[in-house]
Amino acid sequence: MDIVLILKALILGLVEAASEFLPISSTGHLIIVGDFLNFTGPRAETFEIFIQLGAIMAVVWIYRQRIAQTLLHMGDEADKRRLVLNLMIAFVPAAVLGLLLHKYITQYLFNPVTVAMALVVGGVAILLVERYASAGRVQSVEAMTWKDALVVGIAQSVALFPGVSRSGATIMGGMLGGMSRFAATEFSFFLAIPTMFAATLYSLYKEWGQLTVADVPMFTVGFVAAFIGGLAVVRFLIAYVAQHSFVPFAWYRIVFGGLLLAYFSYHPWVGAGG
Secondary structure, eight states: OOHHHHHHHHHHHHHHHHHTTTTTOHHHHHHHHHHHTTOOSHHHHHHHHHHHHHHHHHHHHHTHHHHHHHHHHTTTOHHHHHHHHHHHHHHHHHHHHHHHHHHHHHHHTOSHHHHHHHHHHHHHHHHHHHHHOOTTSBOSGGGOOHHHHHHHHHHHHHTTSTTSOHHHHHHHHHHHTTBOHHHHHHHHHHHHHHHHHHHHHHHHHHHGGGOOGGGHHHHHHHHHHHHHHHHHHHHHHHHHHTTOOSHHHHHHHHHHHHHHHHHHHHSOOOOTTO
16 A cells, blocks of 8 residues: 555545635645646546545535435425426536546646646635625525526526536525525535536546556545545534635635746746656
8 A cells, every 4th residue: 555645535535625625726826736746647536626625525414414305305395306407407507517627627627737727816706795785685595596606607607617516606696696695505416416416427437447456445544534534524514604704715816826836937837747
């Protein structure tokens, strides 16, 4: 067992947990941290997608009773049936575009410089949404219409660009559409479940031939770290959004992205093969 590789997996699993649900871009942080750890290439990309499943399982665990009630009673309760339908509507745009553009996004956009620029732009976007969005028309996920779900789904498509943040895009998209901060955050959690399950299964299907039994310890450590860390972060965010805005995360993105751009202007990124 490669102890150094296991430590890298642990670090990346914790980075995933800390950044998946906060509007700061988990993919962006994994690309950057992976580059600094010299953990890049096709296997690393598959690992980074796989450990996102660990973080999503934290959402499933925290909301397990609500998810079970929704699935059990969606046949006879209109609000639960509407929630499932809205999740399906919101899922489709990113799923279709992801299938069409996955190869090109991975080939041309998965690099720290692109991520750094997206972090800055995304931070500015969050500041604007927090200042000007008329959030509050929709106070709960059960009260959403199909149009609200479509707006969030289109916003999630923007997050295919590395560094944008899936959670950030969906929450800000929901707020722009008139959802309260809490409702937009909860719907982002629920939407993450089918989205990340689909992304993980698709990635494993595409890259299965490159993985070996020797990869199991690394993937397991990363998955468990992302799951345990995800439990803490989701609970934190649920409590946080009830009292606070996302402005601090916006400034974090801007400062962090700016520092990265400065760093890579003096230390040009040469890619996995450099």
